[in-house]
Amino acid sequence: MEPVVITGMAVLAASGTETAQFWDNLQAGRSALGPLTRVQSARLTTGVAGEINDFDPETQFGKEGELLDRFAQFAVICARRALEHAGMAQRSPDWPYAAERVGVLTGTGMGGICTQDQGFRTIYGEGATRVHPFLIPRSMYSAATSQIGMATGARGPSFTISTACASSTHALGEAWRLLRSGAADMMIAGGSDAPLTFGVIKAWEAMRVLATAGDDASRACRPFSRDRGGLVLAEGAAMFILETASGAQRRGARVLAELAGYGATADAGHITQPDQAGAGNAMREALRTARMSPADVDYINAHGTGTKLNDATEIAAIKEVFGADAQRLSISSTKSMHGHAMGASGAIELAATLLALEHQVVPPTANYTTPDPECDLDVTPNQAKPRPLRAALSNSFAFGGLNAVLAIRK
């Protein structure tokens, strides 16, 4: 089995539209959550989101941008930037790999929901006789993968994974599997989501798991803190360049980290309630495939949504898998700062985890106020923590009990 390395990354999130800005905000414990502005309605109660406001993805495209929903625009921009970061040309003829040996694997929870929401509103709500003919090509879940392929010329195994909030973690893990198995030499992988529409927010409100803005919207998401108020919806994307270790070495690439292991499991339990065994087994499998023991891991970027059920279950699962080593681990939820970008979360959090390893600093769980006896591990409250970091896990536990965990190593 070929080892797999990460040689490029790019992130677009509320916390930053450039990697340096993203990391500055995370390591400073600065929340990027704020008042919801992309949707204005007195019929919404949440009032807070992780929005990308200081960057208009439309400006990065010409006429072809009309065919891309916001989620696909995020994805293509990140793919281009990740290639550049990896020292790779933008188009396949200039790559050291055959185009057929490079694939694209993206995760998304909601696909082109902005386009769908708007299009369906005109026919249901406004009685329009027709919708725009680009509704289908813009809103299909696989559009981001296709558009990255078109933008770069990658012609290898390419598809999309949709597993709700674990989508991009599964996408990265399956890309790892393709590379290990010899099915590809390089993969452009990650995820994107742009779910901030009236319909989506209303639907999440109905679940009664959303935090409300309160007096200070930036403090709305408080994972592992006893006074937690729920999750905060966000948008964004992150893409990575994954290569076989031998390929990366041949071309003299700078290696950011080894993508060392991947665990994917299902709870087969409940459509919304998480299960400790499913989460624990995914972490165990990530360790096993990475040939790591609990003693090798120094940091876990938690799924950490800021809902009572997730937080308590995740901490219990970590204790079960890590035993005595759980006390030594640094854990944090960066969702406290960039919010929950649905299917893009896992990719955004892998970016945070990679940067933690690069800088040897654990980004904190922001907005932490009150210890929760059910979350009594070191969740890195409010202050970043410099410490030697050899290896880390990034957890994603989706609604519907579909779990994915990635393990990376320096």
Added chain:
Amino acid sequence: MPDELTREVIAVIAREQRMPAESISPDATFEELKIDSLDGVNIVFALEEKYNLTIPDEVAREMKSVRQVVEALRNQLGAASPSPA
């Protein structure tokens, strides 16, 4: 000098294709203008919105040139109203 409807159709094509109207001859084919099938569907949608009418699929599928678009539109406008604007 092209008639008013032709000028309007050219304006819509120019806007949707992001090309100067002056570069679009009334005799141009879609192929010459590099208008692919998806672009064509988009142009038909824009014209339906502008004139508030429905162009049937079988008519839309036959549109391969500016002139065919104008003629099809003229027929639809004529069918919709006895005295088209």
